[in-house]
Amino acid sequence: MAQQPHHEAAGERRDDAARLLRQLEVCADHGDITAAVYDRFFAIHPEAAAMFEAAPGAGPITQGRMLAYVLDLLVDQASGQSYVPELLRSVRQDHVGYGAIDLGFYADFLAALADVVHGVLGSAWQPADTMAWDRMRVQLLAGLAA
Numbered sequence: 001m002a003q004q005p006h007h008e009a010a011g012e013r014r015d016d017a018a019r020l021l022r023q024l025e026v027c028a029d030h031g032d033i034t035a036a037v038y039d040r041f042f043a044i045h046p047e048a049a050a051m052f053e054a055a056p057g058a059g060p061i062t063q064g065r066m067l068a069y070v071l072d073l074l075v076d077q078a079s080g081q082s083y084v085p086e087l088l089r090s091v092r093q094d095h096v097g098y099g100a101i102d103l104g105f106y107a108d109f110l111a112a113l114a115d116v117v118h119g120v121l122g123s124a125w126q127p128a129d130t131m132a133w134d135r136m137r138v139q140l141l142a143g144l145a146a
């Protein structure tokens with residue numbers, strides 16, 4: 001039978017949203033992941049820590065809000081919400097002012113986030129979780145690059 005890549009992709013995206021929400025529920029039972037995510041990210045990019053310190057609204061609250069925003073975006077993107085591409089363009093523009101110009105920052109932030117979620121899930125993490133994160137990362141980075 002002929003494959004229908006478009007429909008398959010949409011189905012995968014919906015599954016990714018459900019999978020991510022399940023992962024986040026497990027994380028929520030273990031406490032706040034915010035500090036762990038930023039510690040990991042700043043260990044790779046100490047210069048990013050300086051960007052957060054230099055920003056007008058600097059502090060853990062802003063970092064928490066940004067993380068919540070990223071997670072919402074990942075869920076909404078995976079659910080195929082139509083507002084996401086335009087929003088990603090404006091995120092990219094806003095972040096030029098913070099100094100986060102290189103897309104590598106975003107890739108590494110998402111990798112740090114996925115690693116922390118993976119660490120919390122431990123043995124409950126499945127190969128499909130890795131595949132879902134790979135898809136979500138590729139999509140988000142493509143949206144930021146557009």
Ligand code: HEM
Pocket residue numbers: 048051052055056057058059062065066069070073091095098100105106107109110
């Ligand atoms: C992965 C996608 C990302 C999204 C969707 C995103 C979104 C946001 C949003 C919505 C805010 C405003 C938070 C608020 O004040 O309520 C913010 C702030 C900020 N973001 Fe991001 N961000 C992303 C990645 C990054 C990366 C990779 C960096 C690298 C350094 C970065 C650096 C900053 C900085 C420095 C602020 C300053 C906040 C302040 O005013 O203190 N962001 N981000």
